[in-house]
Amino acid sequence: MPNFIDRRLNPKDKSLSNRQRFLRRARVELKRVINEKISTEKITDVDAGHAISLPVSGTSEPSFAPDRATGRREYVLPGNREFVLGDRLPKPGAGGGAGAGKGGAADLELEDDFRFVLSREEVLDLFFEDLELPDMVKSSLKEAIAFKPRRAGFTTAGAPTNINVGRSMRNSFGRRIALRRPKQADLDAIADEIAVLEAEAKPSAVSSERLAGLRRDLEVLQRRRKLVAYIDPVDIRFNRFEPMPVPNANAVMFCLMDVSGSMGEREKDLAKRFFVLLHLFLKRRYERIDIVFIRHTHQAHEVDEETFFHSTQSGGTVVSTALEEMRHIIEERYPSRDWNIYAAQASDGDNLTGDSENCVNLLNNELMKLCQYYAYVEILDERESAIFRSTDNGTSLWRSYRLVGKNWRNFQMTRIAKPGDIYPVFHQLFAKQPKTARSG
Amino acid sequence: MNKRADTSNLLFQSSEWNFNTLYRTYDAIKEIALDELGLDVYPNQLEIISSEQMLDAYSSNGMPLIYRHWSFGKHFVYEEHHYRKGHRGLAYELVINSNPCITYLMEENTMSMQTLVTAHAAFGHNHFFKNNYLFKQWTDADAILNYMEFAKGYIARCEERYGLAAVEPIIDAAHALMEQAVFRYNRPPRNSPMKERARVRDRLEYEERAFSDLWRTLPQRKADEDPTETERDLSERKKTLNLPEENLLYFIEKNSIILEPWQREILRIVRVVAQYFYPQRQTKVMNEGCATFVHYTIMNMMFDKGQLSEGNLLEMLHSHSNVVFQPGFDDPRFSGLNPYALGFAMMQDIERICTKPTAEDRDWFPEFAGNGDWRGTLLDAWANHRDESFILQYLSPALIRKFRLFALEDETKENHYRVASIHNERGYESIRSTLARSYDIGVNQPNIQVVDVDFRGNRHLHLQHTVRDGIVLDEPARSATLRHVRRLWGYDVSLVGVEAGSEKTLYETSSSKLAE
Structure with a gap:
């Protein structure tokens, strides 16, 4: 039996801390880039997310690697159409051996110099760094638009804590009247009368007929009461809240x-x-x-x-x-x-x-x-x-x-x-x- | 193709997947894989993940968990940027060489794709991991996940105790030497403590027996008068330290005198990870070829059994042919030989040679041409080869013609390339061996070894780079890496480039000459 596991709900930000470490590492370079951006960009764009192109310094991962501009190599390539043994092909960007060498180096740099996107928070952090803002101010500046839940009428679905009792009871009351739900008092009155009649030692024909009629009535009323509930799910109303942006002028x-x-x-x-x-x-x-x-x-x-x-x-x-x-x-x-x-x-x-x-x-x-x-x-x-x-x-x-x-x-x-x-x-x-x- | 009215066998029809269909399909694939192809696999564990989680997995080398380090974050932002911008898509699956074999399936995949990648990863790669000799010899699928968990916890504890600032440089330096942190040929001699003690005792006994007070009275010779003395010293040192040593990180871990025990353990962790991935790097063509061949064969068999509809098969074939697409060298899309394409073509070619060989095939592959048993032949090849030897042994002239392979000589000093061989009678052999060599990591990576260390004197560590074909090291990277080595070793480190064959010294550099 294979073992299928649904991991989709597992936490996604496994790499977050590594990302933060990387940004810390690249801090100096990032700051320079951000400051450059701030001086060239519009004031209103400063706190947007930024695509950053980062040169390698500080975050390079060196290793002993062959220098592409030296030595003799042999490649095997697919898709030969016209070459025969001994053909000579000019190197791209020819014009001397140095040309090829330079081309290789440029490729390398391209690979290493990479772009990625900084979030608004990260950009602002870097921007605030030498403004010496107090932390409280920083965090309040980074805050996005605030929403406040506002009452906005009623709804038929919601969390139990948001039940609006008054409104629900009003609905229930209306429904009970419309569907003529028997009141407890009516039932009690009939039951009392039945008790009185039953208590008679010798019931006359009239009273026994009346008793049977009352019993029928009681049964009908009881059934009706059961069918028409006191509170029905359709009565329930919940307070509805809508997130409203805090009013701004x-x-x-x-x-x-x-x-x-x-x-x-x-x-x-x-x-x-x-x-x-x-x-x-x-x-x-x-x-x-x-x-x-x-x-x-x-x-x-x-x-x-x-x-x-x-x-x-x-x-x-x-x-x-x-x-x-x-x-x-x-x-x-x-x-x-x-x-x-x-x-x-x-x-x-x-x-x-x-x-x-x-x-x-x-x-x-x-x-x-x-x-x-x-x-x-x-x-x-x-x-x-x-x-x-x-x-x-x-x-x-x-x-x-x-x-x-x-x-x-x-x-x-x-x-x-x-x-x-x-x-x-x-x-x-x-x-x-x-x-x-x-x-x- | 006549339309098949009978759809009762179909495993699924819609492109949506759910766990029931996945189970059903898995069982159908398993039946074919084990019974008809004769694969032998670790138990499978298939995990459905989202694209964010796939990105996370990318940046941790495809491991489900790995220690924390900024370089993984760098990978992550890089991959994320390209993915978000739509420069490149994500893989459909990712598979981990562990027992049980963990395969990640992307949630976005359609059911046909899930079928394809289950066959590809959970059976193709899985079989290869379990049976290939390199993986058997060098990796421990049972233990790797536990080990990574240990490594992550260990490094986190180190960071807590000694601070991030102390731990990070060690990992940086160790990562710089990752390429030189593997044993290529044999495991190091591992003496048990008991044996070690016995060896020391024997040696003492021998010295006692051989002691003769008379020798003391002989006049002392000065070392510089007698070159053989220093030479003998050197060879003695080399013997005790097992020099030359190709695994730099191992050597430093065992012999550096400035490292604390926890720092050695970190080096060891990095070394183990490097060694774990080393077989994968040597078997890219075979591994992908094996998996691609397996999924291709399985999906066709499933179709023949009526388990897949024509639509499903076409969808699978579409992505299959994308995967094995090989543009020519002058195509703008060309970026080297596609390991999927080459591997898959070679496996298919082997199947052809086994079943329908031509006269040429019988000439070139007398051992198995026409033996009819392509399953056995492939299983044998998968188990006993790495890319280099596999190509050297199985690349057929027919395939060289099909790919129209040609070899190009590149002498950096010249301003033109020279066509060294093409797909003709004279060229087959040399193309085959050249191609095979280009997959030999041992040849392509700089060969740097520890040759000497002066423990009595200034503790200078001598590294030697054996330069082949005049390919020297990239200088800025070389200096930066040497600085890392020096950080781990604590004393001066020098690197000498010696030309293979002529023993001529091409360059010489030392950490003392580099500005910190």
Whole structure:
């Protein structure tokens, strides 16, 4: 007798721990790839699953293997059509012995350099790694859309714990009336009467006839009672629950960035991480997020993401133009009663003399009333960071923004020089009660 | 073909399978396999699995369980990616050389496919595992599953006790030497402790008897004055250490002085796994050929008995012919000789030679041409050959012509290939031996052996690579592997490439020269 075993229900993730080990092993390389992806990809795509192409270093499994580019070999191949003994065939990619050798090496690399898909969780883990986020924040960011079971009427099937007693009894009651189920009281009355008649010592013809009639009636009623149950499966109703996504509203995220010549690749990369983090946060809380990119030099424009991060524009620096533009867009497209407005601004702190006051006025009088949250990062040179980190001194923009920060609780600012510095800006946003009520 | 009205014998009609049909079909296959083909198999255990589980099995070398290591995870993500993207499908089945013989059947298979793969794996491969001399000699089907369970548990315990960071490098290094971790020719001398003690005692006695205080008074000779002294030393060392030793991992396991007992045990585990798979690598053509021939024969016999409908048979034939498809060398689909195609064609050819031999066959195979007993001839071939010897003995001129085989010489320095022989009278022999040699793992893998180790001095380990046909080792991989060897050995390791025949040193490298 053969032994058939159904293994389909056995656990599937036997390889999971090996996979994790492999990812840990390839961590350095993976991080580089992920960071590269983040700097080239759209902000909204960062937390999708990623196909990763991984070069061999760190995860190669070397062994003593023959070098394909040396020595003499003999192959046997099928499908000869026209060759005869002694024929000479040019090697593919001929042009010297070295050509063949190189071809072999390239093949080898192709084999080793392989692609695979990282899950969203794994990508985010790698992304978070040097942002120094607290664990709680990490796990809440990784959370997918939350569903909450909501009552949604009744159903005829379900778990016993979900039986709706009231509704079931109501059905049962209606059915009992419709099918005229005899009441216990009626039965009791007849039974009493029978007892009385039976108790008579000498039953008259009338009363014995009546007794027989009553007995018949009782029997009919009892049978009827048996047929029409008190509670029937058709009466039962269960509470129905439907998973409903936790209600989310719309949010719009403004990314403001100075793109004048002083913002180099490093600065832009830091700014991007800053924007990504805000986006991940918003994504968790809102169903629909629009992103508006505004870049500015001495004038501001709304642009698409590609232009925002990758093209340069020369000119001076007038920060207030960007704020103007933002106000303009809000008025036009994102009325603050329908939209939660978040803004993130990145700059190296340069501003035209005298313009910082304009910015403060704009923020104080108009924008901060509209915004849920406004985060500002000033990107420092690594060398400057030690000097400036602790002082209130700094660029004119920084000093002016300090005034705004005093007035508004939902205005956050910080100076950053490396990815790990970004999180504190959002500290309040990610705090346990992220109720950033509009002040003012 | 006239339509057969009688469907009462049919084992199944729909393409859906269920366990009842599987049982019924298994019994029908078994009857044919054992009674008509004379196969001899381990008891079967057939397991239905899903595609995820098949992927898991892939990445653990097809074993139902294996110790944890990142390289299996690497395999897994690789296979998974290709499967998800649709680059390649999964196997219909997977079979494990164990007793009972475990066969995995994919749940997606139709009933016809389940029939085909049951015949293929549970009887074809199973018979081969049980009867081929290599498997009998080198693998222990009864114990392998228990051993793997032990190995997995042992390594997990090591990780708990000594930390992942300590265990992983050992496995990495052991894996690097897996190719050099098998005994190719004989098992190592295994003395029982009792014998070992007896040997030591005898030796002491001899030394006592031969002791003569007079010798002490002779003037001492300096070692460098007398080359024979060092030579004698060397040969003495070689004798006690059983050098040269081809199984590097075995040598290191037994002789490295830096390894802890648990590290030795891990090396041993890797070595046992390598040795377990070694016969499979030497019998790919035969193993697949045997299984394919068995399923082909069985499904035809079942059809003849009226157990399969024409539709079922056609479905089976369709996948059968996909499996044994052999594109020509210039076809874009070509990726080497297909072991299924070659193996199956050779088995069929043997059947033909046994039953309907031509004059040429009688010339080439006088031992069995026309003996009529193809079953016996095949059973004998399956039991007593590996790919190399099987091809050398049974590849017929008719088949060489059918495959239009030709041999190509590739001298890397030249920028053209040379056709060395084709399928004609002059070429048969040489094509046959060339092809046979290309299946000889011993020839194709670098031959690296431990030749000397200086235990009294700096404990330098000397490895020697015997270079054949001028094929040297790939340098980056060589350096990386040497570093692994050094990690296990703990002292310097050097590798010398010596040309076979001329004894000329082609290259020399040492771990001390490699940057860590």
